[in-house]
Amino acid sequence: MRKLLGGFTGIVLVALYAPIVVMIVFSFNESKYSVKWTGFTLDWYRMLAHDDKIHKDLWNTLKISSVSTVLATLLGTMAAMAARNTFRGKRLYQTLVALPVMVPDIVLGMSLYALFRFLGIPRSLVTAVIAHTTFNLAYVAVVVSARLQGLDRSIELAAQDLGAPPLWAFWKVTLPAILPGVVSGAVLAFTLSFDDFVITYFTTGPGNGTLPMRIYSLVRFAVTPEINALSTVILAASLVLIAAALKFSRVPVAGGGR
């Protein structure tokens, strides 16, 4: 029975990984049109490296991800800290914070689009950052909140009793204790932001596209080895981020993602 289960698990893992491996391998394939292997080349990567549009997309992606990560980490940590207190309307508050995680991406994207349109705000990198901060805030809050649950509040109170001003107590006692949670929340936020397509699609301005948006428009046009190369690069970037998350915070990878 265990052998059968193990074999099945193997098949599932192959189904998860085989397409990715095939895609990576074919990003080094010479032929532009054929799915047959004709020879090794780095041409597609060279083309990417010299493609100004891709550079601009990468730059936009990084701008949106980094700014929204900083904002979301600040706001999300605050949200999680505030949720430790008991207050009226706490359940409503918890629902509000978790809402962006609960609803499908397209709902948040379309709502923000409706808002910007209603207010007559032209979409730009700023509106994309606002959108990313909104969903990232929720993820950071959830991760930090999990970390805070394991924290003994009496230590903080002791620091304050001993005369530390609240901000100092936070800086010296609370923050070091929850830092792994804050860092993993930030890395998660950056990763989600870097990979996001749907919400960016609805909220960013013309000419402010990101790498995932480039993939979307390219794939709808035709399947080419350049897309394989670009996808491989994005994949590699994600892997670097995961490695960073594991190294800096020792979080179980099972902590988040979507």
Next chain:
Amino acid sequence: MKGRFLSLLLPPTAWLVAFLVVPTMVLAGSAFSADGMRALAHAGTWVLFWRSFWIAVVSTAVCLAASYPVAYFIAGCSTKWRNLLLFLVVLPFWTNLLVRTYALKFCLDPIGWSDTSAVIFAIVQNFLPFMILPLYASIEKLPPRLLEASQDLGASPARTFWKVTVPLTMPGIAAGSILVFIPVLGVFALPEFINERTVLIGSQINLYYGQGDTGAGSALTLVLMIFTILLTWIYSRFRKSEGLV
């Protein structure tokens, strides 16, 4: 103390009100327009909702059937293998969904598999980790004593599975199902990659959005949102919630 609490509470709350609550209200306002009402009165819209619903149901069921043996196997491994396998299962979903879907398309197109069943396969492949993790978490907590007791009392392995294991892992089954079902219901871009003709509600919203018909797009989005919130609410009735989620 109170001042400090408020200074923590206000900024995130203000942000969420401005960019989550207000947008939802604007969305609702835009949905209750002539365009929005016309879209909702259109029978085709409900056909799409029905199709999205069914694809989500089937995908969730296939996901559950494929994940249960995997989660069960992982839970029975030694710690070392367990961590490795969990890592391997979770790793893909830290990577870009479009990239993963494109990779799948790249492999499926040449063999000519691109109908609705391919779309479901792609969905299952993408959302598998969401199902395996919660299942694993609840299978891992199963007290072995109960399984032994059931067998000692003469139940066959199949009977033990259906009468003991499955009921006890219901929280994992429910959590995994909701985590797969909700995003699949509003899935967008993934079906288009595999098969252009499998139009689901997400693609239709995108179509209206592309045509500049914000009223119709908002109406469909609002229905989708109400439906998912309702589902989450029903789900939360059945489980005790702690912390933020």
